[in-house]
Amino acid sequence: MGNGTPIGRVRGVGSAHHGAQHWLVQRFTAVGNLVSVLFLVISLLMLPNLSYGTVSGWMSDPLPAFMMALLVISTFWHARLGLQVLVEDYVHDLGLRFATVMLLNIAAVAGAGFGLFCIIRLALAAPALAPALTGAA
């Protein structure tokens, strides 16, 4: 960022012209959240109880596992976009803002990755590991 000419003072600071894309993806993932979180909410209401066996058995079925994987991707993506707006509104120092958005990106990808790993482990390894996981002989 220069400090001489007017263009030098604003270059690199203003819009990156990605605003429309950000806005659209926020809407796309909002619809994904609406469908997938309502699936989770209704499933929790319909399960007979919330014991370990019931919930892990539910999650290891293909459809719930698939919907929970979509939920993790959609919610973490949506949260990344929403928190970015929060940071851009309240963190005014440009260097600090860059660092915060960078950490936000890393945390969102790492969090989603961990969530997906857990779901895949339950969905794929559960039949073989079921006795060990539930503590049954």
Add this chain to the structure above:
Amino acid sequence: MLVSILHRVSGDGMALVGLGVLLWWLGALAGGAESYATFASVMGSPIGYVVLIGLTWAFFNHMSSGIRHFVLDMGAGYELTTNRMFSMVSIASGLLLTLAFWAVILLK
């Protein structure tokens, strides 16, 4: 303005607290019966209930005002009386759905 503030509070609250609880829940399930029991005992404590009920409200509130956003994005609902009514409905439905959800869970 209140709807806008609540939309941001509930959204960022879920992003910062809710996703953490979600990952803990998934990690506890993947870890086995023992780790799930730890998660369940923390969430069954008074503070756990406050967090879970707060997150439930955050979801239903954010969902209600989010649907309002979709309607406004389509260019509808800008008349003063309609806009005012939709704002109040979005706050009320967030609270009512939270109440209904916990009524079903606790009365089961």
